[in-house]
Amino acid sequence: MAIALPPRRPRLVRTASHAGVHMRFGSTLVFVLPALLLFGVLILYPMLAALSYSFFGWQGTSRDDFVGFGNYITLLTREPYASELWGGFSHNILLFVGAFIFQNSLGLGIATLLHKRKRSKRFFQTIFALPYLVSPMVIGYLWSLMLSPLFGPVNAILRGVGLEGLALPWLGDPTLAIWVVVFVTAWQWLGFPILLYGAAIAGIPEEISEAVSLDGASAFQRFRYVTLPLLTPSIGIITVLTFIGSMEAMAIPFALGGSSGSPAGATDVMMLLFYRTAFESGNPNSVGISSALATVLFIFILAISVGITRVIRRAERKLY
Amino acid sequence: MKKRTLMLVAGLSASALALAGCAPGDAGNDAGGDSTTLKVWSWQAASSADWERIFDVYEAANPGVTVEFEGFQATEYNQLLSTGLAGRDGPDVAMIRAYGGAQGPIQAGQLAPIDDVVDGLDLFEPTVLQAAQGREDGVTYGVPFAYQTMHMFYNKDIFDANDLEEPKTWDEFIQLQDDLLAADITPMALGAREDWVLPMFHDLIGSARYGGSEFGAEVQAGTTDFTNPDYVASLALVQQMQQYFDPNVSAIAVADATLQFTAGQAAQWPGGSFDLKVFQDSAPDTEWGVYQVPPAPGSVLPAAVTPSYADGSFGINAASDKQEPATDLLNWMTTVEFGQLVGDELKQFSPLAGVKYSDPLMQEMNDLYLANPSPYLLLVDFRYGDPTGTAVLGPDIQAMFLGQKTPEQLAADLQAGISTWFTPGS
Incomplete structure (x- = not known):
């Protein structure tokens, strides 16, 4: 008589509560360790080091006494840091708002139009994504050459077609220069939302659109009431990434306005202030103050990014 | 999905801090090998070939000493030097920025004082030598090599x-x-x-x-x-x-x-x-x-x-284990021979008196300077x-x-x- 043996316990178990796979702690560690090591050495250690540096005074690169929040107080209250911090911060916000509008209007519009194209879709996606693949520093210098009032092709073309009045000193006028930085940043990033929105639109089941069409919805109504709500998660991700990118913007402002945000600080951003404080300052305590700035920047970006994520999640929950 | 997004947010946000954390390091003493190779760092990458020709002259006169010249981009140099002087693979001799730019490494104790070991510092104009001196202690830490x-x-x-x-x-x-x-x-x-x-x-x-x-x-x-x-x-x-x-x-x-x-x-x-x-x-x-x-x-x-203004000076890394050959090199840098090479090869003005410039325009510029600096x-x-x-x-x-x-x-x-x-x- 055959005895029914209890089934052998499988090493991997699917559980009801989680859709994921349960593994033993040791096995988990083996898989996670390489990434954890890299993260620890390249990200976590420098972060914690910078945090600790910000609480000390410095003489060049040798650590001095513990100063508590002294560097933070200096940064937020003493000139030139206080006014430059707010000036740079306001330009970072402009960069974010500009890029956000550009990407969620033009980016989303192009992605929607490309979705309907079968043959040329890939070609145009590649064309739009090309600037995104080039180093921002190179993009910045190319635009700086193109916008030169003496030898740049932009003004030459404008003059050539009779638009003399529009041949402006793009990077010399403070009211224009910051918008040039906003435009170039948004232009470079445009390919990213096109790809992401393209993929998200392609993921929307055809049946839904067809069902709405049968109910007599126009193309705009289909976009407004079907496509757009279903894109909310993508809009959220793009918004958060745009926010982080805008707050950490450095290469394009540097290439277009130098480390001091020329002209007259009109294109200054927080990372340029960080760069100047850390590497161009005559202050022996530059390590302490720049570390404090990096910490403030990190906490601000993290807090706002988490905030944006929460808002988007709430919007998503309302949809379903 | 939520956790993943939050992790992504946290990870990307971290890069600003990571950048800051990469800057300084703990001071360390490097006891290198027995080689008499002197590592010399500079921010004049574009003039590397000219500098190598200058050091070829020194090598020919000092058999057994090899000068390994490394030129970096001027915009990246401060960052590289502060890391190099604080770490293990730094230079033995380095170009030091002038005046306020020199105070960081001086106050960090990363440069060796040279008043007592390098002859000929009195040949330099006080405002030129000031470029290589500590503001607090008045001690000289470098030999000025050029002025503008x-x-x-x-x-x-x-x-x-x-x-x-x-x-x-x-x-x-x-x-x-x-x-x-x-x-x-x-x-x-x-x-x-x-x-x-x-x-x-x-x-x-x-x-x-x-x-x-x-x-x-x-x-x-x-x-x-x-x-x-x-x-x-x-x-x-x-x-x-x-x-x-x-x-x-x-x-x-x-x-x-x-x-x-x-x-x-x-x-x-x-x-x-x-x-x-x-x-x-x-x-x-x-x-x-x-x-x-x-x-x-x-x-x-x-x-x-x-x-x-003085353009910069050459100083000795206090952590270098080649203090003696580095000091010899700095002593050579106070000679007219070195100054003349700076004028001829680099087309820069040497702060040492007695240097003649083959380019008549340079000679005129130098005469204008000497007449009313x-x-x-x-x-x-x-x-x-x-x-x-x-x-x-x-x-x-x-x-x-x-x-x-x-x-x-x-x-x-x-x-x-x-x-x-x-x-x-x-």
Whole structure:
């Protein structure tokens, strides 16, 4: 008589509560360790080091006494840091708002139009994504050459077609220069939302659109009431990434306005202030103050990014 | 999904902090091998071949010593050097930035004092040697290798074609600019989009007006400050000059302005001795001349002066285990032989007396400097804190060109900026 043996316990178990796979702690560690090591050495250690540096005074690169929040107080209250911090911060916000509008209007519009194209879709996606693949520093210098009032092709073309009045000193006028930085940043990033929105639109089941069409919805109504709500998660991700990118913007402002945000600080951003404080300052305590700035920047970006994520999640929950 | 997004957010946000954390490190002593190879670091990557030829001469005279020269990009050098001096694979001998730029490594104890081991430091002008001295302790940590002078360069071909001559008085200077304008030639090219050129331009035009080193000494002593009417008047001269630039001068980068000058689209270039090689390489068939801007009416100094500053020095890494061969190399750097090589190979001015320049224009520039030198005040004396004098005045002159600020406001801003860290008599 055959005895029914209890089934052998499988090493991997699917559980009801989680859709994921349960593994033993040791096995988990083996898989996670390489990434954890890299993260620890390249990200976590420098972060914690910078945090600790910000609480000390410095003489060049040798650590001095513990100063508590002294560097933070200096940064937020003493000139030139206080006014430059707010000036740079306001330009970072402009960069974010500009890029956000550009990407969620033009980016989303192009992605929607490309979705309907079968043959040329890939070609145009590649064309739009090309600037995104080039180093921002190179993009910045190319635009700086193109916008030169003496030898740049932009003004030459404008003059050539009779638009003399529009041949402006793009990077010399403070009211224009910051918008040039906003435009170039948004232009470079445009390919990213096109790809992401393209993929998200392609993921929307055809049946839904067809069902709405049968109910007599126009193309705009289909976009407004079907496509757009279903894109909310993508809009959220793009918004958060745009926010982080805008707050950490450095290469394009540097290439277009130098480390001091020329002209007259009109294109200054927080990372340029960080760069100047850390590497161009005559202050022996530059390590302490720049570390404090990096910490403030990190906490601000993290807090706002988490905030944006929460808002988007709430919007998503309302949809379903 | 939620967790993943939050992790992504946290990870990407971290990069700002990560960047900061990479800067300094713990000091460490490197006990290298037995090699007599001296590692020399520099920010003059473009002149690496010239520097190697200079050190070839030293190697030939000192068998067994190899100088391994490494040139880095000037914009990255400060960062690399602070890491190199604090870490294990740093240089034995390094180019050290001048004046305020030298204080970081000096205060960190990363440079070896050389007063007692290097002969010939007394051969250098005090304002030149000051570039390599600790502000707090007055100890010397480097041998200055070059200095820069500021001049008004001009295109001789344009001057000849328009029957124009070097001005000897302020009135002649203004007349020259007006004549050029009347001939439909842009009188001066300036890359005012890059603010670092503007305080230099101010000193070139206005040093004699405010009093050069005399004024500097008074500010140091606390008997006057930057709101002094003479200093304000010197800033007003800069404003007066705006009409002689391209109307879009605030949008022009230095590279564009250089092309404007070398291509013959502008007649003059207010700049530094470091520009000469660029002009000669870019337009080898054009003949260039230099003059000093004559003193404006009401000037404190009676004659034209040549603003100048030490470019940098060579110092010894305190953590290097090759102190003796490094000291020998620095001793060689105080000889006229080294100075002559700097003049011949690098086309830079050596601060050592007795050096002759084969290029007649360089010789003329050096003679102008020796006749009436004046320190580039904001660099020599006011780069020891944050904000530096040039960091305030550069963007402020841009604002003045844009009509946002007056000379009086510029002087007040400069005084306010400097006052955050500078105390007279300190």
